[in-house]
Amino acid sequence: MRIGSVLLIVWFVIGAVAAAQRGYFGNDDLSCTGIGTTVVTVLAGPLNYVGVNPKVSDCDLPQPSG
Numbered sequence: 001m002r003i004g005s006v007l008l009i010v011w012f013v014i015g016a017v018a019a020a021q022r023g024y025f026g027n028d029d030l031s032c033t034g035i036g037t038t039v040v041t042v043l044a045g046p047l048n049y050v051g052v053n054p055k056v057s058d059c060d061l062p063q064p065s066g
Contacts (some may be wrong), residue, residue, distance in 0.1 A: 011045035018048035032059040 019025060024038040036056030044054050 012042055015042035015045040015048065018042075018044070032061050033057065 019038050019041040022041065024034075024041060033056050036059050037054070040054040040056060041048060044052050048054075
């Protein structure tokens, strides 16, 4: 269990480094697509360095009823 936790943390750290290298954290794009792209890049982890370039092209947030 402990090795799995360490591997998961390392996976996310590598994904965060990839997102930082692409400039996603300094971006002022606080839209659903901007945040979504940052999140999927972090989740993709090391896959970013073997050619995966995840992007969220369209997302719709639910609107509150009222």
